[in-house]
Amino acid sequence: MSPMPEPTHLPLVLTPPRGRAKPPRHLADLTLAERLEEATRLGLPGFRARQLSVHYFDRLVDDPEQMTDLPLAQRAELVTGFLPELMTPLRTLEADRGTTRKTLWRLFDGALVESVLMRYPDRATMCVSSQAGCGMACPFCATGQGGLQRNMSTAEIVEQVVAGARALARGEVPGGPGRVSNVVFMGMGEPLANYHAVVGAVRRLTSPAPDGLGMSARGVTVSTVGLVPRIRQLAAEGLPVTLALSLHAPDDELRNELVPINTRYSVAETVEAAWDYARTTKRRVSIEYAMMRGINDQAHRADLLADVLGSVGDPAPWGWVHVNLIPLNEVRGSKFTRSSDEDMDTFQRRLLERGISTTMRDTRGSDIDAACGQLAATEG
Template structure:
């Protein structure tokens, strides 16, 4: 762990005293799975057999694994497939194409994931922590505080469940394929770095050792933990990095994203630019539009200037980055509201005039509190 991360406030560390989630095959490498089954007196191929059920056939219920011998199925399942996520409820929106699931973990911690089907893709938004310690005041998750980190397998299990739902045709539109994963659910992914990277590796590993997803279809978001952003650039996994910036100036960002008091706008954007330079992957800048807070035209100009300051030396200095504007989603007790449409349009116009590719996010699931910034894992 770097010195920078060692000095982070205690909010980065989950409360002590909790037990660890049970070991699951998604936590293990192929070699480790083999060691587990052989230690049970089973042939080595059983490890690959169980992994094929889980990662290739998207089977999470041991009862469906009928090719495992009845005499040894229970002990194999106990060792490799303990239950991780228990569905508390599922809510639907957008004519059944958006599904938010509330999960109860082994220790009664609650997390949420959101599956969204579009005409050309299906995306699961996963949680990486129970709660969040970043304390961004406009985000429902951040206001709840951090409960604990999730394990690699707890993260992966959300994806396997979603992929299975798509394959079975449980989502409106009939059977299909899960194609995209975004780490934009509950938690700060970079504050649970080891488990998140482990989960990404399971997602991109080919069947039967993983889900065989394209790394280019995986988005890892962060509010700006600079050392971890730099570390991600060295992993050799070409995921998309999404930086939740929300303000182009330190004065406002200190209020909206408290971690900015540790790493400034300039330092954070520089780390994002380094990621783009090292990986060749365009970075996404996430910017929640808040009425009369961060949506002024001059802030659009300043945002463009900050981003362009790192793209010099090329014919298209803004080509390393894409700005994704997010209409603010309402949360209980929030003093902020979404920007006016005319202010949103002017913000887009000014960014594009300076050569910054910009889109406005299509908000999904806001009526079931499943949109960006709304996940709070309320049981009731």
């Protein structure tokens, strides 16, 4: 038999350690109505908050000198009060002829997080972090090995996207000026363990300018390792975002080892919650499956995955689920390695033969430590 991963006995931390200072409150933490209220509380005309919102979300301005509609005598105070600096770029690495850019950020308290901008011919995608570190303890993931430091604020999440939007708008990425069309919550952290900040960020990203960036909710993907109560809560939010379930194994015995939260919510419970999400939102769920040599890539597991996904029902004629096979982005020193091309092809073919929509993910940025947590680990 192929070697199984060692059991993981790390605690499943679902909340960050207490006692940490909170990030400074930022305009992006607030709805437009709350910004107007804050301006009034500070003795300022409410329209000043709207002006700042236009600069941040619509014009993508980060230089106070360009905010010429603000009175010079109050400009510094307004910018400091509503647009405090949230994160500082430490390193930016490029791949794919500059169209993939990974940035390592230092937050106000020294925590390190990462974001990745990936430009394609027809779209530009931002992969963002939602936590500094992660408490899910998946043994094949670089982020999971460092544990959870803290949740990120709504504004810290949004700022990653705004930074990418600025780079595109200013023509800093090959291909000429552009805009962010897609956001995936697949960077560092478990998004649904930081539920309220993540939902706040999604609302800010999708609200029309100047309340937010004005993106389509259908261009936003929120991933989870399977926090079942939060999946059900997200389904009731009225946000038609795509849910991506990081399954990685079709059976409880193996998934307990690869994704320890499975000891709380079984494969059957997790897949049923995902199916309910698709039925409620009318949005097809993406099943993320990292291909690991000799661990989860056997042909019989492809058949078992098809059985599991086919056992819950089909809420729409177009099918409720799509499987996204991911060649493992290997972590230095880890025993988990990428499956062979032959085994991945066989796995995909078995799913397709069972009528399961399946694709192999494009592997971008492997030469710049693009797997979440790798760059932070080398810096930290």
